[in-house]
Amino acid sequence: MSSTLQLFRQTFKRDLTLAFRRKSELVNPLIFFLIVASLFPIGVSPEPNFLSQLAPGLVWVAALLATLLSMETLFKSDYEDGSLEQLLLSPQPVFLVVLSKVLAHWLLSGLALTIVAPLLGVMLFLPSEGMPGLMLSLLLGTPTLSLIGAIGAALTVGLRRGGVLISLLVLPLYIPVLIFGSSAVQAAVTGLPLDGYLALLGAMLALALALAPIAAGAALRISVSG
Amino acid sequence: MAQALLTAQSLFCERDDRVLFDQLELAVSEGEIWQVEGRNGSGKTTLLRILCGLSSHFEGELYWRGESMDEVREQFLSELLYIGHQAGVSAMLTAEENLHWQCALHPSLDVSRAQQALERVGLKGFEDVPAHQLSAGQKRRIALAKLYMSRAKLWILDEPFTAIDKIGVAAKEALMVEHIQAGGSVIMTTHQDLSSQIPLHTINVEHFASTQREWSE
Structure with missing residues (x-):
């Protein structure tokens, strides 16, 4: 199966190269993330006590939205230049x-x-x-967000304005990750054990890791077929 | 009689309540070049996409070497080279990077011949230039370089010569003749006149279009 591994590595390398050549897409989610966090104290209240209560949820919501924003570009350029057709015609597994x-x-x-x-x-x-x-919950939660987002991106890649639709499709599936993610931070702040929350985030990641690539592959087939 | 590689039986395709073709039959054997004819919008690209399995909006049967396509799909894909309307060339990658990824996707492409292929299509010296800095014809040539690297049996080419100059077209024609002499086959669409030396089979999609509208339930 060395050719399969080779394909995995080549695709990984290719996508990183592409990302670094499109710098704006690369920094977009990060800038969004920072903007949300810096606007909140200005818009709501700069009171430290108040903000520290909001912080766990706020950071998580900002991370979720930043990921969601960046999902649209995952397959877009490949769809437009025909690379996606070549991908689907490969004898290698699409997932x-x-x-x-x-x-x-x-x-x-x-x-x-x-x-x-x-x-x-x-x-x-x-x-x-x-x-x-915060770090641990994001580390376990954001890959799940990316994996679920990939299904939405694959389903909407053929549409001219798929951005809004991705949000509608994917948000309900993001909610559990958000709940357990921000609860983990909350628990850490109050000194309660985190294990339960992290275990649940890990379980969601395992599930997404196993199912999302297959679902996204099937979704790509539908999008290209249309 | 050579063995039929790809057989299509009673293909039916409808789009926007318009029947593109009905009862379309096609049998492509080893050593044959087929040109799909028809006016713009008559369904040439649709037919090619159905044949290579990208589109599933059709009725009818496809066979590869006499076996149902669903069963031998992987085998079929490993013997197929498809160059579509969109060439599959990423604008932000160089010619070399593009070809290397294609080789990883398609084991039927020989990666060791990439350099030579780029030379043959006249892109020597442009290997490290991102594709978006190249002309339309040069971009197309990156995709066509795959023809020089391919060990695939069947080539399905959708308008391969768009934006390619006369000398380039002649070279690709010669290559196709070489390919069929080695037992391969080609299915292609083009609006350009091909050299008369090529043994050409033609199929016109419009002959299978039904004139009156049909309404499906």
């Missing part, structure tokens, strides 16, 4: 290519958000006990 693309996408969106998140935590006066919970 593998999808998985590789999502991994590359997550590294530059979800993982980047996770790394920047403590900075936002500080800006929003999140107590320092909450930081490990």
Whole structure:
């Protein structure tokens, strides 16, 4: 199966190269993430006590929306230039290519958000006990968001304005991740054990990892067929 | 009589309440070049997409080497080279990067011949230039370079010569003749006149179009 691994690696490399050549798409989610966090204190209240109560949910909502915004581009350019047709005509399994693309996408969106998140935590006066919970929950939660988002992106890639539709399709599936993610941060802040929340986030990730690439592959077939 | 590679039986395709073709029969054997004819919008591209399995909006049967397509799809894909209307060339990648990814997708492409193929299509010296800086014809040539690297049995080419100059077209024609002499087959659409030396089979999609509108339930 070395050719299959080879394809996984090549696709991963290709998508990273593409992302670094389109710099604006690369920094978009991060800038959005930072803007939300910096506007909130201005718009609502700069009161530290108040903000530190909001912080766990706020960082998570911002991360969720930033991921959602970046999903639309996952298959778009491949669809437009015909690469997607070539992908679907490969004798190799499609889910593998999808998985590789999502991994590359997550590294530059979800993982980047996770790394920047403590900075936002500080800006929003999140107590320092909450930081490990924030990082861990984002680390387990954002890949799930990317994987689920890939299904929505695959379903809407053939539509001219798919952005809104992705949100509608995918948001209900994002809610559980949001709930357990922000609860994990909350628990960390109050000193309660995190294990339960993290286990649930991990379970959701395992489920998404197993099913989402296959679903996205099938969705791509439908989109290209139309 | 050579063995039929790809057989299509009683194909029916309808789009926007218009029947593109009905009862279309096609049998492509080894060593044959088929040209699909028809005016703009008559369904040539649709037919090619159905044949290679990209589109599933049709009724009828497809067979690869006499076996039902559903059962031997993987085998079929490993022997297919498809160059579509959109060439599958990523504008932000260089010619070389594009070809390398294509090779990873399609084991029937010989990656060791990539350099030579780019030379043959006249892109020597442009290997490291991102495709968006190349002309339309040069971009098309990146996709056509795959013809020089392919070990696939069946080539399905949708308007391969768009934006290609005369010398380029002549070279590709010669290549196709070489391909069928080695036992391969080609199905293609083009609006250009092909050289008369090519043994050409033609099928006109419009002959299978039903004149009156049909309403399906």
